[in-house]
Amino acid sequence: MTDKLELNMNAYLPLRDVVFHTLREAILKGELKPGERLMELQLASKLGVSRTPIREAIRMLELEGLAVTVPRKGAEVAKMTEKDMEDVLQIRRALDELAVSLACDNMTEEKLQQLYKAMIRFEESTQSGDVKQTAQTDVEFHEVIYQAADNPKLVNMLNNLREQMYRYRVEYLKNDDVYPRLIEEHKKIYEGLKQKDKGTVIEIVGYHVVNQEIMVKNIIHKQE
Amino acid sequence: MTDKLELNMNAYLPLRDVVFHTLREAILKGELKPGERLMELQLASKLGVSRTPIREAIRMLELEGLAVTVPRKGAEVAKMTEKDMEDVLQIRRALDELAVSLACDNMTEEKLQQLYKAMIRFEESTQSGDVKQTAQTDVEFHEVIYQAADNPKLVNMLNNLREQMYRYRVEYLKNDDVYPRLIEEHKKIYEGLKQKDKGTVIEIVGYHVVNQEIMVKNIIHKQE
DNA sequence: AGTATTAATACTGTTTACACTCATATTATG
DNA sequence: CATAATATGAGTGTAAACAGTATTAATACT
Numbered sequence: 001m002t003d004k005l006e007l008n009m010n011a012y013l014p015l016r017d018v019v020f021h022t023l024r025e026a027i028l029k030g031e032l033k034p035g036e037r038l039m040e041l042q043l044a045s046k047l048g049v050s051r052t053p054i055r056e057a058i059r060m061l062e063l064e065g066l067a068v069t070v071p072r073k074g075a076e077v078a079k080m081t082e083k084d085m086e087d088v089l090q091i092r093r094a095l096d097e098l099a100v101s102l103a104c105d106n107m108t109e110e111k112l113q114q115l116y117k118a119m120i121r122f123e124e125s126t127q128s129g130d131v132k133q134t135a136q137t138d139v140e141f142h143e144v145i146y147q148a149a150d151n152p153k154l155v156n157m158l159n160n161l162r163e164q165m166y167r168y169r170v171e172y173l174k175n176d177d178v179y180p181r182l183i184e185e186h187k188k189i190y191e192g193l194k195q196k197d198k199g200t201v202i203e204i205v206g207y208h209v210v211n212q213e214i215m216v217k218n219i220i221h222k223q224e
Numbered sequence: 225m226t227d228k229l230e231l232n233m234n235a236y237l238p239l240r241d242v243v244f245h246t247l248r249e250a251i252l253k254g255e256l257k258p259g260e261r262l263m264e265l266q267l268a269s270k271l272g273v274s275r276t277p278i279r280e281a282i283r284m285l286e287l288e289g290l291a292v293t294v295p296r297k298g299a300e301v302a303k304m305t306e307k308d309m310e311d312v313l314q315i316r317r318a319l320d321e322l323a324v325s326l327a328c329d330n331m332t333e334e335k336l337q338q339l340y341k342a343m344i345r346f347e348e349s350t351q352s353g354d355v356k357q358t359a360q361t362d363v364e365f366h367e368v369i370y371q372a373a374d375n376p377k378l379v380n381m382l383n384n385l386r387e388q389m390y391r392y393r394v395e396y397l398k399n400d401d402v403y404p405r406l407i408e409e410h411k412k413i414y415e416g417l418k419q420k421d422k423g424t425v426i427e428i429v430g431y432h433v434v435n436q437e438i439m440v441k442n443i444i445h446k447q448e
Numbered sequence: 449a450g451t452a453t454t455a456a457t458a459c460t461g462t463t464t465a466c467a468c469t470c471a472t473a474t475t476a477t478g
Numbered sequence: 479c480a481t482a483a484t485a486t487g488a489g490t491g492t493a494a495a496c497a498g499t500a501t502t503a504a505t506a507c508t
Binding site for chain 1: 461
């Protein structure tokens with residue numbers, strides 16, 4: 001376990017939420033490794049809070065699929081097998097296609113412009129060499145589409161699904177071979193939404209996700 | 225608030241889970257009404273436990289979308305507007321189509337037989353006049369398909385989405401006009417899976433969900 | 449030596465107590 | 479009478495104490 005864990009307590013938020021975000025970050029970044037035990041007392045002392053907020057945060061992580069708890073045994077960071085990744089990506093494909101399809105229906109000139117800007121920002125950030133930034137601008141591009149879908153629950157689920165593979169995403173974005181293809185796909189999605197060509201955008205988005213699946217599998221296989 | 229709430233503590237389960245299930249049931253059945261406040265002390269004394277398990281259960285309800293909490297204000301039962309229902313059903317349609325599509329790929333003779341039996345049991349229960357039983361056998365029919373999809377996360381999400389409309393489901397199943405159509409649709413789904421005709425089953429399932437949407441909207445409009 | 453039994457330890461599960469905040473009612477003041 | 483200041487009560491946020499259980503280590507027994 002790392003000892004990097006620290007809380008930032010600026011604005012008011014219940015401690016459980018601060019702890020939740022802190023632990024989630026740590027898990028997604030790999031600072032807390034799959035299978036590692038999440039011991040309440042230990043985390044409490046490390047974060048300088050009592051067990052109560054820790055417990056509540058763990059309950060939340062559990063429902064997000066990031067932690068698994070065995071009664072009377074305690075919680076640990078969820079292990080993500082290749083099968084789990086496939087499962088997540090299957091769902092994500094279906095929901096991403098739904099999102100872009102809804103976005104296509106709701107597209108306005110204003111949102112199109114936002115999307116265009118986001119697309120450009122992503123393209124620029126790929127040249128910066130800053131992987132985290134690249135991941136971030138990629139998220140922002142898709143976020144514009146999600147918002148246009150006008151279905152908050154769907155947005156929530158997609159964000160959750162995305163987070164579950166954060167580790168691998170960052171990993172494969174380190175490989176700059178993929179940038180041209182991502183840029184190309186973003187452009188196609190943008191064009192498709194501009195033309196309101198629903199069939200095409202759904203197809204591209206499906207493609208986009210399948211490509212991710214291939215990359216993630218590559219990474220998993222390399223690690224072994 | 226009803227005073228029916230009671231725990232059944234047979235097998236060992238952490239109290240938080242027992243409370244969670246109890247509250248969830250109460251919410252889905254409408255015993256705890258949308259907008260009703262979930263006060264920790266009150267619930268604790270009503271269920272005969274302390275605040276901690278209540279708090280943890282509320283955290284879980286929150287992540288399932290059944291409760292909403294405002295910091296320092298407390299939690300209340302989530303209000304489900306017509307828009308929320310539409311959103312849920314949009315997602316459910318996409319995921320139900322995914323599930324049946326996967327099930328189609330994985331179909332075995334054994335599972336087909338299970339599905340057949342489940343179909344018959346549903347048909348029989350529609351004649352019993354017991355609405356809860358009908359709802360239950362309907363769930364079981366779809367559960368066979370979900371299991372065949374071989375994606376536990378997907379099953380989880382679908383069960384969650386279904387629960388979010390439990391209230392309306394029970395309501396519209398009181399109307400026995402719908403039984404013939406449901407039976408017919410189940411039969412078509414079964415036949416489609418038997419023939420491994422993916423295109424058709426996806427279409428029917430989509431239809432199946434859209435029909436639910438129409439019925440739910442009817443009920444909502446009648447209530448006003 | 450190997451196995452059964454007991455003791456110790458390290459947790460989680462649950463309760464209880466205390467701190468703090470927010471809303472409301474009440475009183476004081478112009 | 480209206481408005482501001484203040485008290486009070488209800489409820490959440492957090493911590494700390496207590497109870498119980500599972501696992502490991504140590505000991506006794508064959």
